[in-house]
Amino acid sequence: MSGLNVKTPSRYALNAVSVVGLYLVLMALIRYRVLNRYQALMLIPIGFNIILAVSLNLSAGFLGQLPLGHAGFMSVGGYAAALLTMRLNLPTNVELPIALVFGGLVAAGFGVLIGLPALRLKGDYLAIITLGFGEIIRVIILNLDFTGGAYGLKGIGRKTTVTWVYIFVVVTLWTINTLIRSRHGRAILSIREDEIAAEAAGIPTTYYKVLAFAISAGFAGVAGGLYAHYLSILDPSTFGFMRSCEILVIVVLGGLGSIFGSVVSATALTILPEMLRGFAEYRMVIYSLLLIAVMIFKPSGLCGKYEFSLGDAIDGFNAGIRRRILKKGGGSDASGS
């Protein structure tokens, strides 16, 4: 049957074309007013929620260490990026990527700093200690002068556009997906599967735990930067424990260990509360009930550990068509071609 399952020769080209294609479709939808201004603006929070969820999935789903301080890293990245753009005076499209990368690096640095002591712990203890670190970051920001303290940081330029969000979502997905599929990614997965065995196999577990944690924190920082330049104001109280929980809900709902699941779930959970605005005060009740229902009927999350691959989908589709053609033609020599 090998003839039926021909692989598309260049997955890279296919993925690149579909990424550009999807972007053009989105732009066309906005341009020709299929999406109204409000809906087009919704694409931005969907984007940074995808980045937040996928990055948290790296440490919660793939590394298997559950942190509860993701909002802390998001705020570090957000403040770092915002403070940079407020001091630089470059064209927006040069300044923003520089600021986002800077925000991501600062957040990743914090990730290393916090990860080194925190990752000695596991499970509930790691969750509690990262929760603590998240709160410490928030309180420090609250009490510093250059961050604006409790007033928040005002006057950040509105620089985040759908295009920039789209670019950074693609960068995030590509980086984390490539990482997971590499030898380093398998080392990270094997730590999730069995830390002692991983160590016995010669994998430096501390190094990989901190690495994954730092990359996770770094992308949270990038999302924070996009968030800051979208709202144009940063308020430390929005980066509390509840924000970390919301991100975790997205990840768990999509499926721990499924990048595709995180993307679907981040999109759904960003749109859902908006769609439910019509139900006014019952909005959060419906939202919660939906979450409970998913956890009862699909405890591994919407997608479990499933990953969507456009190449595989097309190959599968083609194989199906070929099978059908062969059946019509008698089917006796189906295995021959």
Place this chain on the structure above:
Amino acid sequence: MLKVENINVYYGSIHAVKDVSFQVAEGEIVTLIGANGAGKSTILKTISGLLRSKTGKISFMGEDIIGVEAYNLTRRGLAHVPEGRRIFQLLTVEENLEMGGYLRSASENRDTMKDVYRRFPRVEERKRQIAGTLSGGEQQMLALGRSLMSAPKLVMMDEPSMGLAPVLVNQIFDIVKELNDAGTTILLVEQNARMALSIAHRCYVLETGRITMEAAASELLDNDEVRKAYLGG
């Protein structure tokens, strides 16, 4: 090759390993036998750096290895097949082996993997399968194969026969013997004393954390006391 001198290991206030000293020479199969809770696994974990000894010395190939991280020991040629197999459940069989050879180059891994598949044809048949779906015996073979991927000089095995059907136990022990014939030194911890003694050169008997006897394996098989205590009469 491996020399353990006067180690004392505690779990909190429980003194699990008391003044234990022993050594393994190159090319030997040495087995530690003893009842549940005698401290066999604790000793292996201490050697591989997962637990710490309060006193004493452990040296491997002439170098002190106390305080060396577990993954660095693997680099030096000391492999540990932990108790209960501990394969990477959700990775494929091949990925498990690949991770076993984490420290080596891709081309070295390809050669060693061929060698592992030659020893374990069953594992090769299932190389694309998710490791968690393998049977107990296949998982044990995979765990053993994974440890061989680092091309170890000394393999420490913790209860390879645990939970396996007698036929599989025989197979596993045959393979251990073969490995030894091919030049790998083996430190074997077993509750199945009869099997262990049948392939080992030397043996240490542990009782509640203390070594109470040291002898050539053939001698122990004839020893009345040992027969009564560990071999069922």
